[in-house]
Amino acid sequence: MRHVLFATSAMAWSAPLLLALAPPVSAQTVEGRVDRLEKEMRAVQRKVFPAGTPIEAQITRPTTPTIAPGSPSSSPISDLTARVGALESQLSSITGQVEENSFKLKQLEEAFNRYKADTDARLAPAEAPVAVRPAVSAPVAADPTPVAAKPAAPKPAAAAPASEERKTAVAAIERPDTGDAAQDAYTYGFRLWDAKFYPEAQGQLKATVDKYGTASVASRAANLLGRAYLDDGKPALASVAFYENYQKRPRGDRAADSLAYLGEALIQLKKPADACKVYAELEQVYGESLSSSLRGMMAQGRTRAKCS
Template structure:
């Protein structure tokens, strides 16, 4: 029955085609879509005619399948496979790009941290240089503003008197310079030990204890019997206490009592307090 139905449909289609062919076409030509539909219909008709003749010649059942279905399915399968491969490749590339991007971000973070550290160090160095430059300029201004110390006079007595007057005026900086110049200019003069004593006084007042101790030692070398010698010995012991040399300070105080037993009461009293500070036995 199915075969008869198919044959009947094929015959009807073949008889209908001439009628369609004899029908006059409208004046306007068919558009592309209509032309394609007619082409598909004609193809179906040809396939049906082939089926009819095949059944007639062989006498065997004919299996009818939709035209081009298998081919379309196969084509779609191939395209789907291609798309899957392309998608896999794209996924792989995407993963590689993501990995590279992560590494680039980490590297960028490390570089930024290093740049920040270097910038901080540079800023610290620039500040240090600026502070040193400012300190140097301030010192230069102080030196330029300070009055120049008088040069030692050609007469030793006049030079000593001038330096002593600076000390009495409280100009310790220039007094130090003047007494130092006197000691250098007149190393063998009779008043040079006393000049060393007064040089020690200018340094002691300014808390330059190491330099003051050196000046006092030069002044009392030989233990001179002068009015200022006991005080120079006492100031030497006090400078040594300030320099955290209590043993040397105690030895100096012992020499003070032995070398100058008739020292003024004020010096003896200060010597006792210095012994307490030095923790002498």
């Protein structure tokens, strides 16, 4: 009898000890799910921000439900499991949106590449006529130099020699000298554009973008270069400048402006369908941060292009 009581007591005292030593399965499961969530979130951030610092997500903690008196409270592990499940659902939704945005951007790039190829074909110099070789057995002279390949972008026509009066007026435009070479180069290009010396402004702004392409002022200079082409009646060159500025500097000061003016350039080139795609991209990427002037410009452009 004593042995039975002793064995019963030993089992009673050892049961809590065994429970305490048992691994917290729920905690380990939740920890594994959290690790997987962190890896997936980092993958999404690398997809959305391939060349910049990720923006901290603004995630609000779900409101704790009110527990009626007398009802059993949920354990911390259960609460954590529910929150992890909600995070998994949000991450799945974000991943779907990223994939959709990537697909739409790819469509926009393909449409622009088609338009660019059409423009190249129209603006490429005519090929020189091939000379007819005489039908003789004597050695024939070597073939003439082949025609150069089509340029990647339409080349601006050579500007006519400026008159002395124009040279004097351009020379009167003051060159700034503040010690900030990049800003001074852009400011001088702006002054030339503001004075409607568009060819001179184009040369100055293009040189600024080429030399200071990684500076903060590059976005403004590239956008103004496109506007100088557009104001000079060169929408094909303007569209290339606007698109490259948006593609290379999507977070630049004038990225949204370049996308809006790209739509205008495409309308002038009689590409309303492509212009509508550009306006859709502008709304989706910069919708909440668009200024009233750009929003009005987009609305007018959609009306002119007859976007649905």
